[in-house]
Amino acid sequence: xxTLPQPPYYTVIFPNQRTEAHDADYATxxxxxxxxxxxxxxxxxxxxxxxxxxxxxxxxxxQSEDAILEWKQNVDHLVAQRxxxxxxxxxxxxxxxxxxxxxxxxxxx
Amino acid sequence: xxTLPQPPYYTVIFPNQRTEAHDADYATxxxxxxxxxxxxxxxxxxxxxxxxxxxxxxxxxxQSEDAILEWKQNVDHLVAQRxxxxxxxxxxxxxxxxxxxxxxxxxxx
Numbered sequence: 001x002x003t004l005p006q007p008p009y010y011t012v013i014f015p016n017q018r019t020e021a022h023d024a025d026y027a028t029x030x031x032x033x034x035x036x037x038x039x040x041x042x043x044x045x046x047x048x049x050x051x052x053x054x055x056x057x058x059x060x061x062x063q064s065e066d067a068i069l070e071w072k073q074n075v076d077h078l079v080a081q082r083x084x085x086x087x088x089x090x091x092x093x094x095x096x097x098x099x100x101x102x103x104x105x106x107x108x109x
Numbered sequence: 110x111x112t113l114p115q116p117p118y119y120t121v122i123f124p125n126q127r128t129e130a131h132d133a134d135y136a137t138x139x140x141x142x143x144x145x146x147x148x149x150x151x152x153x154x155x156x157x158x159x160x161x162x163x164x165x166x167x168x169x170x171x172q173s174e175d176a177i178l179e180w181k182q183n184v185d186h187l188v189a190q191r192x193x194x195x196x197x198x199x200x201x202x203x204x205x206x207x208x209x210x211x212x213x214x215x216x217x218x
Contacts, residue, residue: 001124001126001200004202004204007204011122011204011206013120013122013168013208015110015156015168017110047124047166048166049158049159049160049164049165049166050158050160051158051159051160052161055158056158057156057157057158057166057168059122059124059166059168091110092213093113093211093212093213094211094212094213095113095116095120095208095210095211096208096209096210096211097120097206097207097208097209098206098207098209099122099204099205099206100205100206100207101204101205102202102203102204102205103202103203104201104202104203
């Protein structure tokens, strides 16, 4: 699990529903997106989960909005090279939010 | 899927790892938490998913911080009545964040 700093910092929340198509392409793409994130200055960590029905949520954490914008440009480029996001997702939202407070649990920080 | 308003609004991000214990109690509790949220003024919607390994993320959405605080008081009371959150989760974080921007997908709003 990521060790997150004291707020404030930023998060990109990505709730999404996978289509059933393009599984091999998707796995490569998803791995590349995470690799890109980890290489990006300002990256703080990630939580990600997908259920059996193909619905998933990924929250990535960032020091600044600038870091998010740079990562987004890289991801947009990656997606454009690979036929567009509509092949992989039948639904998604991308929410950019500023984390203002946090409470940690038993094995949190 | 929830129909979210234009930002700004608030979200409570709850990444968590379930223990294997107390499954029946937990199911009741989780249902009660969602019911409480939906009854709360200022509730906008929820995204929630859990994977096979017991890791889950729930993002609930709220019009204001006051709405979150009222809901949190109700949830804290519920949890206190039922032996505490450590029975159900081996890890969690609760992040309160202000949604500032959003991008919607193919079947988003």
